[in-house]
Amino acid sequence: MAKETGICSWKELALGAAIVTPGNASELKTGDWRSMRPVVDYEKCIKCGRCYILCPDMVYTPRDDGYYELNYYYCKGCGICANECPKDAIEMVEEGR
Amino acid sequence: MSTAAEALKDFKGFSMKNIPEFEPISPGHRACQGCVEMLGLRLALKALGKNVIVASATGCMEIVTSPYPQTAWRVPWIHVAFENAAAVISGVEAAYKALARKGKIENKNVVFVGYGGDGGTADIGLQALSGALERGHNIVYLCLDNEAYMNTGIQRSSSTPYGAMTTTSPPGKKSIGQATWKKNLPAIAAAHGIPYVATASPAYPIDLMNKVKKAALVPGPAYVHIFAVCPTGWRHDSNIAIEVAKMAVATNVFPLYEVIDGKWILSRKNPKPKPVKEYLKLQRRFRHLTDEEIAKIQARVDQEWRALLERCGVTEETGEKEKGESE
Amino acid sequence: MVEIRLHGRGGQGAVTSAELTALAAISKGLYAQAFPSFGPERRGAPVMAFVRVSEEPILTREKVYEPDIVVVLDPSLMEIVDVQAGLKDGGWLIVNTKSSPREVKEKYGVKAHVATVDAMKIAMEVLRVPITNTTMLGALVKASGVVPLESFEEPIKERFGPLGEKNFAACKKAFEETELEE
């Protein structure tokens, strides 16, 4: 956790406490925030991409086959994707079940 | 042909088939569940790609993307203070202009983006924004409007709608909540006579991305006002955030339009607007409102919609069928 | 060190006269300062400007309290401003007026030497505008010799561009026409 909490010597800081590792927030597992998880039924999916384009957490990424991959590492479980899926192909299920 | 129209004459918009894959903001950011402000920012920056420099006002989008030592930013980003994102990005733009002219750097047609929330734009940052727009810097300014100071705990701003409950506009025996009408910031931006102004909603992502792209293409300042639903502050479940945003458009509470070279253009005609009540009832920030108050809000929304139609030169009768997106 | 105080009205060019005097001195390798009475600039209001000229570097940053020379660009100021304040007894009071030095000396009880010139008449003749700032420089040189007359030529021409020639002519004419107290 040392890295995550930013504990380091003042001598190691970049100029003006800038961060010079672009996008390293991607190390953070915001999936821990989730109590409900979206589960995609690829049988129902029509590859419309609304889950991808409407996700505030960049959880979905396009795949070569046109479907969208879901990354639980980041998913906070907001449920927008399930609510907006025109085919009800995404279901929110309780974590731990 | 005037400047913006000239720059946009061959404009090719996005569709779901050609969304750029690059995410300028990485996942792992700390925005709330269902944060539509983050979604709006994500979509706006996706439309612009890697060749941008971003200046952020203090606010939710600053604090959730940059707590040391992690940054969600994959593009160059600077935060200085609350009220000055427009001034900071003015300086960045001017520096690039001077350095490129003097041959000190290559001219790479970087897009310069400043953004702030409604507080950082409509209240404390209005002067810096007005200055930047008036001076004609080639910048894109995004206002991510979640209608209150959400970062500090949901205090009212001048962009908070009438009747809304916030922590500094609490309803009570002598208060209906926010006692003033929402400041019309896009109209204020348009009054500067800048080449491009638009309103956009993440509920219409392609429309939003296209507008931001247009904002970047026009020479000079451009302003895009983005409706940023905030489940935390608006008191509704996060999963309906996009539904709320769509309802804001469907009820004419947040109409979508562009102002190109001073010409007002409605993005979505809405011949059968839904009652404002449908929008209000989704959010607990309005739940204390009486039917009488709701009627008052309805009247105001109708009046503003008519004024907008007039500006756009459209009559209600000729309003065409609602235009769908390719989504 | 010679210390000069100029009196004029805002917009009449007293500050310019001060500046030109300092520039003339500096161009001759001397040390000089010129500065206005600091404050908001208001057209018509009585204003002062100050000059110091010295062969040594000037250290003082005070206002000029005891001038060796006082130059009055506008005769109407004689009635409303104490132009003699602090003026050294052996110094010079140089006034734009139709009156003779003797008349001025008697009317205002001047202890210092007096020089007069009808700068307004010269300005109208040569420049065709009632602005006496460059004209009065000629009188300043005649009475005090603080800088040589020709040292004004370049600063005046630089300041006034195409009108420089005429302004320097007015300056020279005033030099010739200035009456000194006998």
Next chain:
Amino acid sequence: MGKRVGMEVSIAAAETIALIDVDVVAAYPITPQTHIVEHLSELVANGHLDAEFIPVESEHSAMSTCVGAAAAGARTFTSTSSQGYALMVEICYIASSMRLPIVMAVANRSLSAPISIWNDHSDMMLARDTGWIQTVAENGQDVVDLLIHAYRVAEDHRVLLPVMVNLDGFILTHMIEPIYLPSREEVQAYLPPYKPLLRLDPDNPVTMGPVGVPEVYTEAKKAQDEALKNAKPVILEAWDEFEKHFGRRYRPVEVYKADDAETLLLTVGSISETAMQAVDIMRDKGRKVGLARLRLYRPFPVEELVSVVKKAKNLIVVDRALGFNGHVGPLCMEVKSTLFDHGIRPYVMNYVAGLGGRDVTVEDFVSMVDSTEQKARAKEPMTYEIINVRE
């Protein structure tokens, strides 16, 4: 080759900025700094300076715009005074924290109320904790020289901090005097081009100004504090180099007839030259009076001050602003703390002089010395006094 010219100091400041070839100027007009801004806009308009001149809508935006420009890698300048400085203070703290080598000329002036457009050091004192390097000019030549020096120090990779060059409002800004203006080549020979260490560049994305969580804020401030301390040798080195290039010598504390002085005056800014005259007058009468002038205000020149003051019996610190703490002026407080740390205990009198454009004369300095020596002999308590105040 450079040239000796008669020139208003504000104009000379602007001409110097053109010689330095800055890239971006963002400024707002405020009396008495206005002439600097006007002349810079003129120099840009007529092509003598190839820069973006941004006539911002406020000082707050002036500094914000400079921060943006400097972060993008531009050599940046602004100028302000008084209330304008007060408005930009928020961003001044940020500019130094973000380590941006902005240079600013401040035409020192009082703060409202009552509103006064005239000279004192209230704004300089307001700036004291902002983390900027601060130098002080005593005359027009100093302004030119210190501006050139400022860029050399600010942009040095061992420093990378903003520099504020103080010049007394009106007394210097509106003064015409002889000034040696160097040539562009001479300036270039002394001042290398600015090479930013970090800049906003899409090819190399960096996040500037992130949230300083408690785990890092203290370290960030420590790093900044060390940077300011480490700036001192670079400031001195740059002055040494300046002397080699231009023949004029600057030191953090400059002295005048101070060696054997029993009573030492300590002044800041343009009144120092008037004080020198007072010293001459008193020396002529055989009095052992000397003068120390503070040239470098930030970082505070502790060692230099100690070595100058240690032999004096009486020290007179002349403040040009009030501290509103009820016991001492802001400069004197710092001087006293420095002397305490080094076990030096002269009799210290603190005079607050020249507030809001009140002239400080030769006689004023003489009477400060008279009064201090008298109080010291009578062992009166050390205190502060506003001089020339009407009862």
